[in-house]
Amino acid sequence: MKKRKPANAKGGASLLPLGLGKDSNSELLNVLKFVALFALAFFPLQYALSSTPTLSATAAGSAKLLLDLSGRPAGLDLSGPTPVLSVSEISNPVEIIPLCSGATELAAVIALVFASVDRTPKRRIAGAIAGSLAILAFNPARIFLTLSLYDSANPVASVFAHDVLFRFSLVAFIAVFYAIWYYWDLPRRKEK
Numbered sequence: 001m002k003k004r005k006p007a008n009a010k011g012g013a014s015l016l017p018l019g020l021g022k023d024s025n026s027e028l029l030n031v032l033k034f035v036a037l038f039a040l041a042f043f044p045l046q047y048a049l050s051s052t053p054t055l056s057a058t059a060a061g062s063a064k065l066l067l068d069l070s071g072r073p074a075g076l077d078l079s080g081p082t083p084v085l086s087v088s089e090i091s092n093p094v095e096i097i098p099l100c101s102g103a104t105e106l107a108a109v110i111a112l113v114f115a116s117v118d119r120t121p122k123r124r125i126a127g128a129i130a131g132s133l134a135i136l137a138f139n140p141a142r143i144f145l146t147l148s149l150y151d152s153a154n155p156v157a158s159v160f161a162h163d164v165l166f167r168f169s170l171v172a173f174i175a176v177f178y179a180i181w182y183y184w185d186l187p188r189r190k191e192k
Contacts (some may be wrong), residue, residue, distance in 0.1 A: 034115045042111035056101040057083050062140030063096070067147065074147075090150050100166075102139035105174060106132055112178050117192035119182070125180045134177055140171045 060083035067074040075086035085094040109131035150158045
């Protein structure tokens with residue numbers, strides 16, 4: 001049986017992060033290893049990050065700044081267990097609960113990058129840092145956009161917009177970031 005070169009070896013590159021190709025037994029092992037490493041990193045990270053009130057406060061403060069800059073001044077109350085934003089157009093205060101803090105997105109990006117063992121440790125560290133910064137910038141923008149779309153005359157549509165934006169950020173943003181990070185240097189590696 002001919003051994004397959006790893007995706008980062010000179011002369012060969014997998015077109016999928018999980019190394020799917022000809023050898024199905026080793027491919028299945030690669031998939032299982034990827035999933036196991038992802039889970040090993042994701043669950044503790046998600047728990048730790050969700051338990052950190054600083055992340056929710058940072059998201060709320062950044063969203064408040066964006067609201068203020070857009071001409072929609074907002075109040076911010078950090079005295080309770082969760083940060084609360086008050087926006088004049090929205091009758092109820094807006095709690096930035098741990099699910100809104102970006103903790104899940106941060107844990108997912110870091111775990112995906114960590115589980116990509118076919119990339120060098122240096123590249124994975126850089127990817128985790130870049131992904132974290134991207135999430136920390138995107139999440140307050142998502143909160144700002146959600147609050148900007150809020151319509152007190154149609155709260156059902158507002159809740160729908162919130163839920164769609166949350167799922168979009170959780171799935172699409174992470175998938176796009178990971179794909180860009182994972183394949184960024186593929187054309188240069190092929191040329192060598």
